[in-house]
Amino acid sequence: METFEVLKEIIVEKFEKNPADITLDSTLETLEIDSLDVFDIIFEAEDKFEITVPNEDMTINTVGDVVSLIDRIRAEKK
């Protein structure tokens, strides 16, 4: 499944958001998702995609940033 679709599902489920409000360009701030919540989303995504996101500096402002991060790790895994 597309990374974005999975992340959208996680965000909708966890934070009770309207799927229509979630796009690649949505900022986490407008979705009221803070830095701790991002770790929580990554935690779920790690399970779903069977990947490990290393503890490294990351700049994440939008949903698209999270998608890029996950896609990069998935590509590296292959």
Add this chain to the structure above:
Amino acid sequence: MSNRRVVVTGIGAITPLGNHPEMLFQNLMLGVSGIRYIEKVFVDTLDCKLAAWIEDFNPLNYFPKNKAATLDRTTQFSVAASKNAIEDAKLDLSNDDLTRYGVYLGSGMVGANSIEEGYRRLFVEQAKRFNPFTVLMSMNNAASGQVALDFGLLGPNITFCTACSSSAIAIGEAVKQIRHGYTDVMLAGGSESLLTQGTMKAWDALRALAREDKENPRASCKPFSLDRSGLILGEGAAMFVIEEMDRAIERGAHIYAEIIGYGTSNDSEHITQPTVDGQERAMQNALNDAGINGSEIDYINAHGTGTKLNDAVETEAIKSVIGYKTPVSSTKSMHGHLLGASSAVEFSVCLMAIKHQAIPPTANLSVPDPELDLDYVPNVGRENVKVETVMSNSFAFGGTSGVLIARKV
């Protein structure tokens, strides 16, 4: 500033006998027990399969779903009880100087559920990672921190951890904060939820839990009775809005009672065994603080755990400091031992006793112990009695005793 008086203007309670102090009190007066079999998959691994657990608490009444998932049950209880206390006190936090508000909360463990879930994932499921919220859910100050955060309190925010006296100490120290002028309003009380497999097995191993009454499991905790065999664990919380008296009168608040005395002491003899001397000094310190005599106490809510030793030691201490005549009851026989929350829940019972001029019974006292000769209000509550001044006793593993005295205003 030392003459400032402190009153209770709001109560919130989440308990095995109802999520409101009035409901709790009515159940206690009727002798209803909140003790029953634990409905969890691990129940068969336990020697003592009973606890006073809360069935009807829905965190979604207090938090959005994603928020609830990041808070230990202890913290959920704490915030819920605080919210109810604030509403009961009719405080308008949006129009107040919140630097003059603080929270003092007592708890024995706080994060028992979260830390055990983390270890279960790690050791049983062989998971490689912890939930990222584990530290924040299980840290000992998680509950008081969340209360301060959710209500925007900007004064002192401190957790008290003295086992079974935690919340008496939290309330007593909060009274001092107001008396001495550091704050005007405090949210004070305690919370506990540790009915996990690991914690319950640990209590089993300590051999402090009651043997099951096969004929009536709900009656297994029998304080002051000759056939008493130990305590039954419980969970819950009680939080109080306490405030400076003139301020409360000025804003037309309903006043439950004035907290006139607080005493603490240490046993310093054994990590679990209480001493008569330690309990006497705690009660006497509270009387001295209140400036009253023991004969003025109308009702004592005892620590009354239902263990052989506690009930005998407490009886001796009460006899020497208060006397023979004062009614003493242990409501732990019905709501169980809420450990870090027990003093707070029992203090709410004391305030309800003043409000209703009624004394709840010690349930399950069916075989009088010839060595224990106080008036324990056996099995039947008393209505239409004079209850103006009340004492709540709490004694703890580790040695810290906490005694509170409240009086009708």
